[in-house]
Amino acid sequence: MSRQRIEITGMTCEHCAVKIEAVLEDAGATGVFVDYRRGFAELDPEGVDLEQARAFLRGTGYELGDPLPIEGDGTPEQLDDVTGADAGYDYDLAIVGAGAAAFAGAIQAFERGARVVMVEHGTVGGTCVNVGCVPSKTMLRAGELYGLAGHNPHAGVPTSTAPVDLGALVAQKDALVERMRKEKYCDLIEDYGWDLVKGHAEFGDADSLLVDGEPIRARRYLVATGARPAIPPIEGLEEAGYVTSTSGLELRELPKRLLVIGGNYIGLEMGQLYAHLGSEVVLFEMLERISPLEEPEVADALAEVLASDGVQVVTGARVVRAARDGGEKTLTVIVDGDERVFRGDEILVAAGRRPNTDSLGLERAGIELAGRGGIRVDATQRTTNPRVYAAGDCTDSPQFVYVAAAQGATAVRNALTDGDDRLDYTALPRITFTHPQVAAVGLSEAQAVEQGLDVDVRTLPLASVPRALVNRDSRGLVKIVAERESGRILGATAVAENAGDIILAAVYAVRFRLTVADVASTWAPYLTMSEGLKLAAQIFTRDVAKLSCCAA
Structure with a gap:
């Protein structure tokens, strides 16, 4: 008699699984395996009295479903439907990488009963927790607080700053990274129970992966290798x-x-x-404005902010050469046709990120690259090899950790079911964590016009937002781009403290096709920055300067 699977509701932890296992064994079952996360038990049914088990569990919050036979090797039918039950496969899914996309995909696969292996040659956790979002944002917060302490705008409450101990700040950052890596990544591997193999992975052919030369064969593959800082070909940069x-x-x-x-x-x-921490900073941008992918008003607002922070911004700047001169480093930059030399103690290259797609043997697997060097994928995250999917920064997708995670989960759902799930990027938010922050969603004014849309646009200066006035910092704005005839909100941008929180309401507005009238007539809590979105919607029909502080 074949093994059976029984759905069980009510389990929440490992203790629940142990209890259910004991009850089923007492009822005569053998070979019992209980997975509380996926909500089922597997067992050899001969001689088991399920009614006895149900009676024992009655009133405890657990409920046993009807048993179903498990065919083949016990993996879900959806896997066999797609790939066949070839016993030569080591795993149902092999994942290259161990970051956000990889973990989201692994969890999806494990919850579907798949046998999963994750291959990583470096540090588990990927960019976000190790060298990206987590470490940078905790450092940015420290810099923000230090800057505020040195430039407190409120009378009667003097603040002061001591010299920065950068080593102590970096050590605190490293401790946070280590803790979050363990809790949010390493511990999950043990909790879920998929295999982790350390080593360099590359495709041997269209059907197999080599890890340090040893083959792994899986029914499906997910490439989630992320990206790294791009280094422009500037003469002398490596030497400097x-x-x-x-x-x-x-x-x-x-x-x-x-x-x-x-x-x-x-x-x-x-x-x-x-x-903010006290360095003199000179910032070079090759295009004619900073933050070039956002609304022009963003560049103007940030230029004012950076100038007040003491940052020298040089736009239309082409860096042609780097060098060392004694104890200093130099950059030779062409600005307005003239060659100028800038000196500093250190050079920081922030010229974008490059997908990690080399040394993977992609050509041997028939996997093509797209125009910007990322892996070419279709809307379902499938590559040009139908058995291989890719997700995250190693593709040409927007390089946000939440995009990587969503793509990883979507890719695995499609890989294991031959599905057609697709992500909608229409209401994808983006944030720059300066102070004040920049956040945006949907179409900019220029993008809407390029698409042939007739738009109506309003920009609210932050000086019209009461929260900014009580904070004594009104640098910034809220801008809404709407379809003229319908009033439907097509996009929004905010430059403000906590703009990343403000933008969530605009995400909902774009996603659910709300109009400026909808937002203008919706409750907004007073004396919050989020009220700025409502006020920006109101100025499509009213002069908010002639309203009292909290007038509707």
Whole structure:
């Protein structure tokens, strides 16, 4: 008689699984395996009295379903439907990488009963927890507080600052990273129980993976190898030496003068961080404005903010050469046709990120790259090899950790079921963690016009938001782009303290096709920055300068 699977509701922990296992064995079952996370038990049914087990569990909160036979090797039928029950496979899913996309995919696969192996040659956890979001944002918060302490705008409550101990700050950051890596990544591998193999992975052919030369064969593969800092081909840069967004968070001594190459989100965040901590900062952007992918008003607002922080911003700047001159580093930059030399103690390169797609043997597996060097995927995350999927920063997708995780989960659902799930990026938010923050969602004004849409646009200066006035910092704005005829909100941008929190309401507005009238007539809590979105919607029809503080 074949083994059976019984769905069990009410289990919440390992203790529940142990209890259910004991009850089933007392009822005569043998070979019992209980998985509380996936909510089922597997057993050899001969001689078992399920009614006895049900009677014993009655009133305890657990409930046994009807038994179902398990065919083949015990993996869900959806796997066999897609791939056949070839016993030559070592795993149902092999994942290359151990970051956000990889873990989201592994959890999806494990919850579907798949046999999973994850291969990682470096540190488990990927970019976000190790060298990206977590370490940078805790450092940015420290810099923000230090900057505020030195420039407190409130009368009668003097504050002061002591010299920065960068080594102590970095050590505290490292302790947080280590704890979160353990809790949110390493511990999960043990909790879920998939296999982790340390080593370098590359495809041997279209059907197999080699890990340090040893083959692994899986029914499906997920490539989730992330990205790394891109280094532009600047003459003398390697000889002069530089830091990136990764190594720049490891400096133990504060540079007196820092030269930053790149004026998009990484350069802006890192440049302002060191300016807040006390470095002189010069920031170079090749295009004519910083934050070039956002609304022009964002560049204007950030330029004012950075100037007040002491940052020198040089736009339209083409860095052509780097060098060492005694104890200093230099950058030769062409600005307005003239060649200028800038000096500093350190150079920070923030010129974007490059997908980790080399040394994977992709060509042997028939996996093509897209235009920007990422793995080419379709809307279901499938590569040009139908058995291989890819997710996260190793593709040409938006490089956000929440996108990577969503893609990893979507890719695995599709891989294991031959499904057609697709992600909708229409209401995808984006944030730059400067102070004040920049957050946006949907279409910019220029993008909407390029798509041939007739738009109506309003921009609310932050000076019209009461919260900004009581904070004594009104640098910033809220901008809404709406379809003229319907009033439907197509996009929104905020430059404000906690703009990343404000933008969530705009995400819902874009996602669910709300109009400016909908937002203008919806409750907004007074004396919050989020009220700025409602006020921006109100100025489509009213002059908010002529309203009392909390008038509807």
